[in-house]
Amino acid sequence: MTGPKYPKVVGYELVVQIGGGGFSTVFRAVNISEHRVAACKLIRLTAETSEKERKNVEKEMRIHAALKHTNVLEFLNAVVVELKHQATYVPGIYMLLEFGGGGDLFDKIAPDVGVREDVAQLYFNQLIAGMNYIHSQGVCHRDLKPENMLLDVAGTLKISDFGLSAVFRLKESGKTRTLTERCGSLPYVAPELNSDQPYYAEPIDVWGVGVILFTLLVGNTPWDEPTMSSPEFCGYANGSIFSEEPWNRIPAEPLSLIRGLLTVDPANRMTLNDAFQHPWCMRPSQLAEGNPLELAERLSQSLRDNGDLDLAAPTLNDSNMDGDEDQIMLSATHQSQFTQSLMLFSQTQSGARYTPHLTRFYTSLGPSLIITLIKEALENEKVKCKDAPVIKNDRGVELHKLRIGGWDMRKQMFKGWVDVEPFSYRGVEGSFCVMRRDEGNPISWRQLWKVLISAPLVEPHVLRK
Secondary structure: OOOOEOOOEOOEEEEEEEEEOOOOEEEEEEEOOOOEEEEEEEEEOOOOOOHHHHHHHHHHHHHHHHOOOOOEOOEEEEEEEOHHHOOOEOOEEEEEEEOOOOEEHHHHOOOOOOOOHHHHHHHHHHHHHHHHHHHHOOEEOOOOOHHHEEEOOOOOEEEOOOOOOEEOEOOOOOOEOOEOOOOOOOOOOOHHHHOOOOEOHHHHHHHHHHHHHHHHHHOOOOOOOOOOOOHHHHHHHHOHHHHOOOHHHOOHHHHHHHHHHOOOOOOOOOOHHHHHOOHHHHOOOOHHHOOHHHHHHHHOHHHHHOOHHHHHOOOOOOOOEOOHHHHHHHHOOOOOHHHHHOOOEEEEOOEEEEOOOOOEEEEOOOHHHHHHHHHHHHHHOOOEEEEEEEEEOOOOOEEEEEEEEEEOOOOOEEEEEEEEEEEEEOOEEEEEEEEEEEEOOHHHHHHHHHHHHHOOOOHHHEOOO
8 A cells, every 4th residue: 555645736746855944845846748847845734734824825826926037936836735635645735836957056155255256246136136026026025045046057046935925015006015024034134123113125125135145255144133132243233343254355346235235224225226236236247148157167166166066076987867857857958058067967876866965975885884974973063863764766776864953053943864875986885975955054054064074983984086
């Protein structure tokens, strides 16, 4: 007897889990007959699911489905499987979304380093173009943060996750309302959300955009929260922080833009129109002309410089692409120069496979040995670990899994998995290890990956280029 399965969603089969947050799971979905790939976000329905929760998801879908812009992840379709069908199918709301084939933007950025100015300018301009369109539709995002910035296969930025979004202006009448709900993640929220007063929608997103620009240039968020209980925010508010690291290494032009976007008083804060007209944003950009290869090289330069890419993608053999879904992945990506150059295809036992997570490494020990050392190394860093049953993947290969979670230096929760599978390297049995993040800041996740591969228990067994 097999249990309930996942339904086909308008021709797409759910093939592998690629992420998930507190309330949802995200799968890669393929339409084999049409050689197309999508993402499917599943929000499970149970007997405990309230009417309010369902209404919130319906609102998210209604808002997201209406947004069509090159820098907004596209909403494709949705199906609902009710509880009465649970004997056959997993009950839930299945949202079919555009697939972010380039993975997380911030997964490609070295912590505390950031990206080159030209790369930051390109992605910032794409971000404000997308946000300007969203605002023009009367919608406020309210949850702008690194984990909601995805890339497509050509390296174009896609704004995702409209779970906290709200309509602040009616398109028909133009009537605008203030908002009252407190939401968002503390390192990215605007300071006016600390009071119980209603707030204007657009300045909230402008603040989030400013935090993301800082994070692009520096490789970290500016503070843990925008209140006087944060020493960094106090230093920002009184102006003393600008002579300190990392603020003192931001060039004058982008720094003036960041300060305008992060003006504490929302009445004086820069608008998106102001940002478009800022000299830094108006600089001619060679990257904007669209060479995916050059963009991938420049985006991942900090990971090349510090050696991270040599560990994530060492040249181990010349495997050919294998597996149906990866063939589809390649044939569906006409501009896969970007994903190829970023090394988003990993060499595994059965050939090369699409793996968007650059938080991965190879070891000279077999899975059962290395996962024990990984667990001990992470627990030494106060990370909570829970063993998961060994399973066989779609290729019949045994997969060892570890569920991990904890809190980063910005007091943000992270959750994810360590997946370990066997890998044969020049006749020696070893392992391929991937850290998959479900929740939390991609930069903090990369820091944890670095701590793990540098741990005395693990480091001697990591294979290098």
